[in-house]
Amino acid sequence: MPANKACPVVLRYTRELEVLAFRHPLAGLQLVKGTLEAGESTAAGAVRELAEEAGVEAEESRFLGLWHSGFADQVWAFHECRVQMPLPERWTHFAADDGGHHFEFFWHALASPPSAQWHPLFQAALGYLRGRLLGAGGDT
Numbered sequence: 001m002p003a004n005k006a007c008p009v010v011l012r013y014t015r016e017l018e019v020l021a022f023r024h025p026l027a028g029l030q031l032v033k034g035t036l037e038a039g040e041s042t043a044a045g046a047v048r049e050l051a052e053e054a055g056v057e058a059e060e061s062r063f064l065g066l067w068h069s070g071f072a073d074q075v076w077a078f079h080e081c082r083v084q085m086p087l088p089e090r091w092t093h094f095a096a097d098d099g100g101h102h103f104e105f106f107w108h109a110l111a112s113p114p115s116a117q118w119h120p121l122f123q124a125a126l127g128y129l130r131g132r133l134l135g136a137g138g139d140t
């Protein structure tokens with residue numbers, strides 16, 4: 001089954017590898033992810049979703065793999081996206097999705113297990129990313 005979701009992955013190295021994440025006001029902690037538009041490549045979808053949901057302009061730098069989520073026939077294409085400027089520790093962005101929401105962005109240490117505040121689907125997605133990027137603890 002081909003990918004139908006694009007998930008941009010923005011990484012930074014501080015004391016450890018961190019991934020960009022956000023708090024959805026209704027659905028817990030999540031990664032940026034969205035539905036591909038008709039005819040859109042997964043790389044282009046990842047860049048578009050990052051701009052729409054986080055207000056961050058980036059370019060795709062590498063494909064990180066496909067993940068069969070086991071939820072509603074969703075197949076996620078993970079793409080690492082590179083930003084030109086350092087991003088702040090935290091910020092809020094208004095995303096027009098689903099009637100509009102303010103998303104609160106932060107950095108999550110990839111090696112740290114997700115708390116119960118993470119939406120279960122995104123807990124599993126983090127496990128996949130841990131396996132791909134850290135080589136352990138992920139469902140590849």
